[in-house]
Amino acid sequence: MKGLRFAALGYLAAILVAPVGLIFYRTFERGIGAAWESVTTPEAQHAFWLTLVMVVIAVPLNTVFGVATAMLLERREFRGKAVLNSIIDLPFAISPVVVGLALILVYGRTGWFGDWFAENGIRIIFSTPGMVLATIFVCLPFVVREVQPVLREIGTEQEEAARTLGATPAQTFWRITLPAIRWGVGYGVVLSTARALGEFGAVAVVSGRISGVTETATLRVQERFEAFDPVGAYSASVVLALMGMAVLLFMNLLERRRRRMAA
Amino acid sequence: MASLPASPARPAIAARVPLAGGVAVLYLSVIVLLPLAAVTAKAFEGGIGEFWEQVTQPQAVAALKLTLGISLVVTLINVVMGTIIAWVLVRDDFRGKRLVNTLIDLPFALPTIVAGLTLLALYGSRSPIGIDVAYTRIGVAMALLFVTLPFVVRAVQPTLQEVDRDMEEAAASLGASPWTTFRRVVLPNLRPAIVAGGSLAFARALGEFGSVVLISGNLPYKTEVASVFIFGQIENDNVHGAAAVSVVLLLAAVVLLAAAGRLARR
Numbered sequence: 001m002k003g004l005r006f007a008a009l010g011y012l013a014a015i016l017v018a019p020v021g022l023i024f025y026r027t028f029e030r031g032i033g034a035a036w037e038s039v040t041t042p043e044a045q046h047a048f049w050l051t052l053v054m055v056v057i058a059v060p061l062n063t064v065f066g067v068a069t070a071m072l073l074e075r076r077e078f079r080g081k082a083v084l085n086s087i088i089d090l091p092f093a094i095s096p097v098v099v100g101l102a103l104i105l106v107y108g109r110t111g112w113f114g115d116w117f118a119e120n121g122i123r124i125i126f127s128t129p130g131m132v133l134a135t136i137f138v139c140l141p142f143v144v145r146e147v148q149p150v151l152r153e154i155g156t157e158q159e160e161a162a163r164t165l166g167a168t169p170a171q172t173f174w175r176i177t178l179p180a181i182r183w184g185v186g187y188g189v190v191l192s193t194a195r196a197l198g199e200f201g202a203v204a205v206v207s208g209r210i211s212g213v214t215e216t217a218t219l220r221v222q223e224r225f226e227a228f229d230p231v232g233a234y235s236a237s238v239v240l241a242l243m244g245m246a247v248l249l250f251m252n253l254l255e256r257r258r259r260r261m262a263a
Numbered sequence: 264m265a266s267l268p269a270s271p272a273r274p275a276i277a278a279r280v281p282l283a284g285g286v287a288v289l290y291l292s293v294i295v296l297l298p299l300a301a302v303t304a305k306a307f308e309g310g311i312g313e314f315w316e317q318v319t320q321p322q323a324v325a326a327l328k329l330t331l332g333i334s335l336v337v338t339l340i341n342v343v344m345g346t347i348i349a350w351v352l353v354r355d356d357f358r359g360k361r362l363v364n365t366l367i368d369l370p371f372a373l374p375t376i377v378a379g380l381t382l383l384a385l386y387g388s389r390s391p392i393g394i395d396v397a398y399t400r401i402g403v404a405m406a407l408l409f410v411t412l413p414f415v416v417r418a419v420q421p422t423l424q425e426v427d428r429d430m431e432e433a434a435a436s437l438g439a440s441p442w443t444t445f446r447r448v449v450l451p452n453l454r455p456a457i458v459a460g461g462s463l464a465f466a467r468a469l470g471e472f473g474s475v476v477l478i479s480g481n482l483p484y485k486t487e488v489a490s491v492f493i494f495g496q497i498e499n500d501n502v503h504g505a506a507a508v509s510v511v512l513l514l515a516a517v518v519l520l521a522a523a524g525r526l527a528r529r
Contacts, residue, residue: 001355008351009363011344015409016369019381022391026384069287078284086524090295092463093516095470097490098509101497102298105305105506112301137294191371198374200473201490205497218376218473225380225477234384237377244372252365 020241027234035235038224043212044236047220053128054203054216055196058135062192066143067185071177073144074151091140099137100205103130126208131216134202139195143188150184151177183258187251194247198240299513305506317507325484326492327511333400333488334468337407342461345415346453352416353423367416370409375473378409383478398480403488406474411464418460419453426452455526462523469515 027035038044072078073085091099106112107124117124124130158180162172178185200218207214211223217240224232306314317323352364370378382405387397396402426449434444472490479486481495489512496505 004347005351005355005357008344008348012348012363012366015405015412016366019378019385019409020369020373022385023377023381065287065290068283069291072284072287076284084288084291086520087291087295089520089524090299090516093466093470093520094299095472095490095493095509095512095516097472097493097497098302098470098512099298101493101502101505101509102302104497105301105502106298112297133294137298140291140295194372198372198377198473200374200376201476201494204472205494218374221374221376221380222477233380237374237380240374240377244369244374244377248365248368248372251368 023234023237023241027231027238030231034231035238038229038232038235039239043215044220044232046212047215047217047236048239050128050131050215051197051217054132054135054199055193057132058139058196059189059192062136062139063143063185063189065140066188067147067178067181069144070147070151070181071173074148075156088141088144091137096134096138096199096201097205099202100134103133103137103202103206107133125206126210126214128214130206131203131214134206135196135199138199138202139192142191142195143185146188146191147181147184150181154180183254186254190247190251190254194244197243197247302506302509302513305502306510309503313503314507314510317504318511320504322483322487323492323504323508326487326489327508329400329403329487330469330489333404333407334465337404337411337468338461338465341408341411341415341464342457345412345460345464346419346457349416349419349423352420367413370412375410375471376477379406379474379477382406382409382474387478397478398482398486400486402478403475403486406478407468407471410471410474411467414464414467415457415460418456418463422453422456423449459523459526462519462526466516466519466523469519470512 039048069084069088073081104111104125107117107130108114109118109125111125122129124133154177158176159172162176163169167175198218199216200222203216204219204222207216207219209215209219209223211220215223217236221233221236221240224230224236306317318327348367352360352367382402383397385392386394386402386405388395396405430448431444434448435441439447470490471488472494475488476491476494479488479491481487481491483492487495489508493505493508493512496502496508
């Protein structure tokens with residue numbers, strides 16, 4: 001048992017803890033001033049702001065879609081249900097670069113709808129809308145997959161009771177179903193947020209990477225690194241890592257509260 | 264309580280289902296299906312011959328082979344280490360176990376580009392411990408190990424928690440060694456979870472980009488994986504080549520998902 005514990009913890013230390021710890025050390029080894037300066041330049045602020053925009057648009061849209069789709073898959077019978085169910089997982093398994101390319105081929109200048117968008121003066125690719133689409137794509141499954149098992153577990157008894165007592169479908173949903181699935185929705189939202197904050201490949205392809213215009217925080221990390229500015233890359237990474245850790249912490253709190261409620 | 268009315272809202276619900284379903288399908292189409300159809304169409308625009316030519320050009324073949332090989336190795340390592348970590352988290356007890364359990368999810372919460380940068384800081388040319396795997400296949404493998412770590416752990420952990428320990432105790436009392444007990448009694452119960460977690464990890468490794476892009480150095484024929492190759496082709500305006508290799512990755516993703524789904528249902 002001792003040997004296994006040593007192997008497990010050693011592996012985690014080598015591949016996870018030590019590298020992430022070192023980034024924090026490297027960021028602050030020349031004092032907090034340089035790091036602070038680097039993440040507060042106008043370009044850096046714009047990058048973090050743009051990342052926030054991605055999260056604020058993609059996560060709520062995917063939450064509404066996720067709850068609706070989960071309800072559909074768990075509460076209704078219809079043709080093509082199995083197909084829909086398996087399509088939902090696709091974004092988890094597809095390379096982010098392929099996602100970016102796919103969006104370009106539909107919404108780009110030479111894409112399927114390129115002419116129509118150009119005629120109407122709408123720019124999707126190499127602009128914010130395309131980046132939002134990419135973010136939505138990669139975060140799509142989280143809410144569905146977190147809500148589905150909860151819906152299955154709570155069953156339909158309470159919903160049916162409410163319906164026979166004369167509640168409308170809307171009332172049944174808001175008063176019975178939604179409160180019962182709120183933990184699942186919460187998890188889905190938290191996971192989507194983490195993914196939206198951190199998406200790199202799909203956004204990199206559709207953004208055109210124009211510094212200060214279409215550069216998100218993750219794109220800035222690469223841009224700073226390639227511009228031989230390690231402090232810039234490390235400090236932006238640390239801010240992103242802290243956001244990721246905040247997400248983890250929040251998930252833990254959710255889990256603990258859920259357990260206390262269940263007990 | 265008054266007598267119950269006979270569900271008056273029934274027609275409304277029937278009208279609502281197609282509507283909600285329609286909106287969901289439209290959303291999925293605009294964002295996922297249409298773009299994926301466009302990639303496939305682009306890959307076969309010049310016919311199957313053109314597709315085949317793009318996929319079999321030497322640099323593409325090298326990238327696909329490397330991706331497949333490294334992903335297999337990485338998945339195997341994380342299947343073993345992930346099972347050990349899950350075992351330690353469920354059966355062992357030590358101070359800080361809760362923290363370790365939380366840390367497992369860190370690769371899911373950390374942006375991939377940050378993951379790549381952290382590995383490069385520790386195992387790159389300025390390594391404080393003198394290990395430099397930057398721009399090597401080992402570096403690429405480490406990045407993939409990092410991002411695929413949670414899959415097997417999180418698949419095996421709940422199954423292991425539910426396993427009935429009576430059988431293990433029975434096996435042990437009959438004189439089976441701990442290893443024999445694990446192999447003959449525990450492992451068969453864990454196998455579906457291990458395979459499901461492993462296939463998700465494998466799918467993730469095949470398509471991974473962000474964590475690999477900095478540490479690999481993108482050297483064609485040496486460290487260039489499929490996703491990085493596709494990225495390069497897009498930047499060089501060879502959209503056909505990019506789409507062709509994308510379709511190969513797409514196909515692998517679909518097959519793996521179907522396999523993992525079938526296992527999960529069993």
